[in-house]
Amino acid sequence: MGANCVLPSLFQFGSYREYLKQFYEYSKKVTPGFSYAYFSNRAGLPSPNYLQMIMTGRRNLTVDNIHRFATALDFGEEEREFFETLVHWEQTEEPTAKGFYRRRLDRLRPKDQPETRALTRANALFREWYHPVVWVAAEGKTRDEVVELGGSLKLSPEQMSQALDQLGEEGLLVENAERKYQLVADHLQARDSNSMKLLQKEYLGKQLDLSKWAWRNRYGKEGVFLSHTFTLDIDDYAQFSSQMTEFLSSLVAQADQKKSNNISQINVQMFSLSGQNLNKLFKEPEGNC
Incomplete structure (x- = not known):
């Protein structure tokens, strides 16, 4: 699969176009048949080359297409909000608006995020x-x-x-x-x-x-x-x-604040018990003592 099978987190980027470029290179390696048209189909866009036009700066993202892109990029709620703000910050030229979106980016970027994810x-x-x-x-x-x-x-x-x-x-x-x-x-x-x-x-x-x-x-x-x-x-x-x-x-x-050779594991589960017959899971085995 090669050395480009990882994609840095969106929160580490200061340009949404640069993120899209790395996403494209990453997806070409890990998703069979990935192409500009493949992405447009996932995003519900009529133009097969829309991603390329956005990446190269020939077009800007509209508000509607920001969220189409976020869906195709498989973003969660936090990533979607950060992506929307990053797009507005990068595309606006008005100083007051740019300052507003910069402050919003600073608030949305996770404070406890590891150095690289x-x-x-x-x-x-x-x-x-x-x-x-x-x-x-x-x-x-x-x-x-x-x-x-x-x-x-x-x-x-x-x-x-x-x-x-x-x-x-x-x-x-x-x-x-x-x-x-x-x-x-x-x-x-x-x-x-x-x-x-x-x-x-x-x-x-x-x-x-x-x-x-x-x-x-x-x-x-x-x-x-x-x-x-x-x-x-x-x-x-x-x-x-x-x-x-x-x-x-x-x-x-x-x-992460303290390096150690001791390796530990945390496993977390949350699930519903309602409506399930779990008696057989804890039933004592039959037989003589």
Whole structure:
């Protein structure tokens, strides 16, 4: 897939046209058949070359098309609002309006955002539960040093080497002149494209298995296990999901302030119990004691 299989976060850009250029190059590598016409179809635009005209500055985005673009770019609510403001800031020439949109950009840009964040459709992260572990552990280390860390994770040298190879092939790790690994971004956010849904679902299942193992072996030690049951209107799930994401981002930003070789895991789930027959899940096995 190559070294361009990651796309920096929109919040790191000061030009929406520059973001669109990088998005286009990224999409050409990760989306089979991607083209200007492909994007126009996703955005519901009549012109097949509209994206190209916007990228090159031949046309400006209208208010209506800003949101068509945001939909085609698969933006969440926060990204959509930031994108809209960035477009207005870049396209306006009036000083008062430009100052207004600059201040709005400063308010909308996440304060606890890691130094670099990127989007990816590379699937190497999800092939095995330990691939993200290898990815975060590799920074600043040589290949031999990373492979040696496998002992503390109960992973064989073959497993560690295979993980490094797959992460490297998809551009998530690069080696510098000193043959030490560098991360392409401090944090990666996976885009849930249709081709990755099953892979990500299987990966999350492995993480739940990992949580169960940790509960058995780390409870009362360094592990922290919390659970809470509450009522929540189904219409509020999206808002709660967004708040959970923001909370995790703040924890990660706090952890980033101090470098450590100790690798930790947080798994968070929220789901509805109403209307489900869960008795069989907790039924005691039949038989004599």
